[in-house]
Amino acid sequence: MNKKIYLILSLLLILASFLIGYFIYPQMPERMASHWNGLGQVDGYMSRAWALYMMPVLALIMFILMLFIPKLDPLKKNVKKFQEYYYGFILGMIAFLFYIYLLTIFWNLGMRFSMIRSLVPAFAILFYYCGILLEKAKQNWFIGIKTAWTLSNEEVWNKTHKLGGKLFKLAGVISLIGLFFEKVAIWLVTGPILLASIFIVFYSYWVYKKIKK
Numbered sequence: 001m002n003k004k005i006y007l008i009l010s011l012l013l014i015l016a017s018f019l020i021g022y023f024i025y026p027q028m029p030e031r032m033a034s035h036w037n038g039l040g041q042v043d044g045y046m047s048r049a050w051a052l053y054m055m056p057v058l059a060l061i062m063f064i065l066m067l068f069i070p071k072l073d074p075l076k077k078n079v080k081k082f083q084e085y086y087y088g089f090i091l092g093m094i095a096f097l098f099y100i101y102l103l104t105i106f107w108n109l110g111m112r113f114s115m116i117r118s119l120v121p122a123f124a125i126l127f128y129y130c131g132i133l134l135e136k137a138k139q140n141w142f143i144g145i146k147t148a149w150t151l152s153n154e155e156v157w158n159k160t161h162k163l164g165g166k167l168f169k170l171a172g173v174i175s176l177i178g179l180f181f182e183k184v185a186i187w188l189v190t191g192p193i194l195l196a197s198i199f200i201v202f203y204s205y206w207v208y209k210k211i212k213k
Helices: 003-027 048-072 076-108 115-136 148-152 154-179 182-212
Strands: 031-036 042-047
Touching: 003 048, 003 076, 031 048, 031 076, 042 048, 048 076, 076 115, 115 154, 115 182, 148 154, 148 182, 154 182
Parallel strands: none
Antiparallel strands: 031 042
């Protein structure tokens, strides 16, 4: 798909979330469940208005910010080289927020399901696509693994993002194991992605030192 289709689909999801909030408002309780802990238990509530409109507003703000990032980048010519994947990422993020929004509404309508198990596939897909985006990303100032070493050397950037992409995709696959082990699902989702993020920072430094030598 091209840029326009990604953006149109993103806007349609944002519009749909506002419309859902408007029409479902009378059916919602005054205080809505809005946060779940690592065991899938509700541990936070919001007023009906906040719970129904905070996520659509957040999605709209995020959409606008992500839309303008390429225009602000001094290396915008490089961003154009992988813009299809970047705008696909924008759609993915908006779809991710929309999915969470729907889960929240279903729960507050009285449906009961495992929130943790429902979120695992969404995180897995998001992490995996982040891996794809990293592998395609060219050197720029806003999108990707930005360390002092990747930003100062294009070869370091390319090698770091090639490995980083694989690690993020692996983290996405590992997180799916949480579907079968709900009690530790939160760790299977957050652990691999945190380890990958930390490791790749040190890796970028190691590659930089190796190239300089």
